[in-house]
Amino acid sequence: MKLDVITTRERPSSSADTPVVLLDNVTVIYGSNRALKEVSGRFNAGAVGLLGPNGAGKSTLLKALLGFIKPASGRMTVFDLDVAKHPLEIRARIGYMPETDGHIPGMNAVSFVAYCGQLAGLPALDAMQRAHEVLYYVGLGEARYRNVETYSTGMKQRIKLAQALVHDPDLLFLDEPTNGMDPKGRDEMLELIRDLGHNKNVNLILSSHLLPDVEFTCDDVVVMDKGQVAAQGPIDQLKGPAGRVFELRIKGDLPSFVEVLHAAGMECTSTDEDVMRVFVPDGASRGRKDQAMLFALAAQHGVQVRHLRPSIPTLEDVFAKALGEQ
Amino acid sequence: MPGQAWTVIARAGILTMIRKRAFLGLLMFAWGPFLVRAVQIYVTANYPQVAMFAPTAETFRQFLEQQDFFVFIVTIYVGAGLIANDRRANALQIYLAKPLMRAEYIFGKAAILFAFILFVTLIPGLLLLLLQVLFAGSFAFLSKNLFLFPAITVAAVLQALLATFTMLALSSLSKSARYVGILYAGILFFTAAIYHAMLAITGSTRVSWISLGANLAQVVDVIFRLKPRYSTPWPVSLIVILGLVALSISVLERRVRGVEVVT
Numbered sequence: 001m002k003l004d005v006i007t008t009r010e011r012p013s014s015s016a017d018t019p020v021v022l023l024d025n026v027t028v029i030y031g032s033n034r035a036l037k038e039v040s041g042r043f044n045a046g047a048v049g050l051l052g053p054n055g056a057g058k059s060t061l062l063k064a065l066l067g068f069i070k071p072a073s074g075r076m077t078v079f080d081l082d083v084a085k086h087p088l089e090i091r092a093r094i095g096y097m098p099e100t101d102g103h104i105p106g107m108n109a110v111s112f113v114a115y116c117g118q119l120a121g122l123p124a125l126d127a128m129q130r131a132h133e134v135l136y137y138v139g140l141g142e143a144r145y146r147n148v149e150t151y152s153t154g155m156k157q158r159i160k161l162a163q164a165l166v167h168d169p170d171l172l173f174l175d176e177p178t179n180g181m182d183p184k185g186r187d188e189m190l191e192l193i194r195d196l197g198h199n200k201n202v203n204l205i206l207s208s209h210l211l212p213d214v215e216f217t218c219d220d221v222v223v224m225d226k227g228q229v230a231a232q233g234p235i236d237q238l239k240g241p242a243g244r245v246f247e248l249r250i251k252g253d254l255p256s257f258v259e260v261l262h263a264a265g266m267e268c269t270s271t272d273e274d275v276m277r278v279f280v281p282d283g284a285s286r287g288r289k290d291q292a293m294l295f296a297l298a299a300q301h302g303v304q305v306r307h308l309r310p311s312i313p314t315l316e317d318v319f320a321k322a323l324g325e326q
Numbered sequence: 327m328p329g330q331a332w333t334v335i336a337r338a339g340i341l342t343m344i345r346k347r348a349f350l351g352l353l354m355f356a357w358g359p360f361l362v363r364a365v366q367i368y369v370t371a372n373y374p375q376v377a378m379f380a381p382t383a384e385t386f387r388q389f390l391e392q393q394d395f396f397v398f399i400v401t402i403y404v405g406a407g408l409i410a411n412d413r414r415a416n417a418l419q420i421y422l423a424k425p426l427m428r429a430e431y432i433f434g435k436a437a438i439l440f441a442f443i444l445f446v447t448l449i450p451g452l453l454l455l456l457l458q459v460l461f462a463g464s465f466a467f468l469s470k471n472l473f474l475f476p477a478i479t480v481a482a483v484l485q486a487l488l489a490t491f492t493m494l495a496l497s498s499l500s501k502s503a504r505y506v507g508i509l510y511a512g513i514l515f516f517t518a519a520i521y522h523a524m525l526a527i528t529g530s531t532r533v534s535w536i537s538l539g540a541n542l543a544q545v546v547d548v549i550f551r552l553k554p555r556y557s558t559p560w561p562v563s564l565i566v567i568l569g570l571v572a573l574s575i576s577v578l579e580r581r582v583r584g585v586e587v588v589t
Contacts, residue, residue: 055416
């Protein structure tokens with residue numbers, strides 16, 4: 001049962017270029033470890049993915065934006081408000097779904113979500129009403145009187161989303177929202193996030209190391225690696241540079257053939273098994289068909305092509321390219 | 327409303343506690359000494375034959391001292407899990423992602439324990455004073471001992487402050503309420519044991535500042551205009567109490583954070 005509990009916002013056509021979060025040379029240091037290194041970037045209105053491998057600094061960035069961690073240097077703004085000067089005003093407009101399980105001990109779901117609503121400034125009665133509605137929205141309507149401690153992992157993820165939504169925030173921070181969920185639950189969670197970002201027009205930042213999750217739910221992406229922004233922009237633009245992608249499997253000297261492809265201006269990334277993805281930029285094939293050029297290169301270097309299939313550029317290519325450049 | 331989130335935390339915490347039957351039983355039991363003292367006040371006010379048991383200023387001091395046991399139990403029962411349970415359930419990140427300051431969170435948690443301690447000390451203490459006036463039918467005792475009203479208030483508040491902040495600081499150090507309870511009891515008993523050992527060695531009560539309970543007893547004696555029971559100057563005892571509260575606040579400031587940074 002999905003109710004229209006989240007205010008559907010009017011998002012002006014120009015808002016896609018309006019930054020909700022701006023980062024200017026932000027450095028965060030834990031002891032001797034620089035978790036964020038002079039990060040500059042922007043998160044536009046809409047659904048933005050914060051993508052990167054574990055330890056890239058995604059969660060650190062979200063926690064810094066919430067004011068949990070004080071950056072050693074740099075400036076961060078959310079809705080044009082300086083995080084260092086207006087943390088409470090910012091948090092009143094943010095809903096945060098943390099990565100790790102979190103609940104208030106001894107409370108059932110509806111009390112917990114209503115309590116979070118009150119903490120966010122809602123009057124008690126409104127908070128309780130919103131709690132019921134939001135719990136139905138996230139699919140916990142039938143289990144709302146159960147103690148949160150008895151919930152399964154998937155249910156705990158949903159209740160974390162519910163508590164983040166209860167005060168109808170302008171911006172959602174979702175930190176690895178599908179962690180530990182079974183495939184069905186994961187799909188449902190992604191549908192919810194997509195609905196929030198695209199139908200309810202809630203601004204959201206989805207932090208994840210799972211490329212398909214970001215690709216399914218977000219329009220823009222910020223790729224992070226080793227505490228730095230490796231790439232950022234609309235996913236379609238990042239995915240669709242001039243050029244084509246092929247899946248390629250060969251028999252022969254793989255490392256030297258990869259070097260040949262690199263020398264010819266192509267980029268190769270290995271995937272599962274022995275299939276690699278080859279990105280052929282425009283102009284690299286010098287007027288020939290891309291496939292014909294790949295076959296020709298293989299023939300020249302005594303390599304057998306066992307599998308060659310055109311592929312659609314995915315976020316994985318963007319990710320691999322960005323990390324490769326790093 | 328900004329700055330009011332602590333009331334939400336305090337109200338929820340108090341309601342959670344009073345929904346527990348065992349705790350309600352404990353609270354009722356903690357009012358037992360009040361009933362005994364009320365009967366004493368009634369009987370002495372109405373039967374001159376037992377006038378020797380008539381309440382004095384010291385009676386109220388004794389009453390508060392009797393309540394020390396219940397303060398100890400309530401502090402452990404209510405206080406041990408106040409922050410430890412939130413740390414166990416990763417609730418701090420939920421709280422501190424909302425528009426409230428860390429001080430509000432601490433204040434809200436402190437208010438829960440503070441309220442229950444005052445419920446077993448200040449409220450029955452002041453009610454006894456009121457009953458004395460009602461049963462005696464005159465203000466003679468009260469006007470002669472007018473200092474009792476502020477004395478009961480200040481003594482109860484000081485005790486509640488010490489117990490609340492010490493327990494909250496300990497609660498912020500662990501994820502196990504049980505461990506925190508044992509630690510709190512251990513500190514109380516250990517400091518008392520050290521004091522008694524030192525007393526046996528030196529033969530002087532000047533080292534009473536070592537014991538947490540002795541410091542409080544010393545200061546409360548002074549508040550009730552009684553001769554202090556130990557040789558330690560009472561300002562020293564007061565400094566130890568206030569120092570402990572300050573130390574506890576410092577621990578809380580370090581431990582209550584939205585993220586635990588391990589370097």
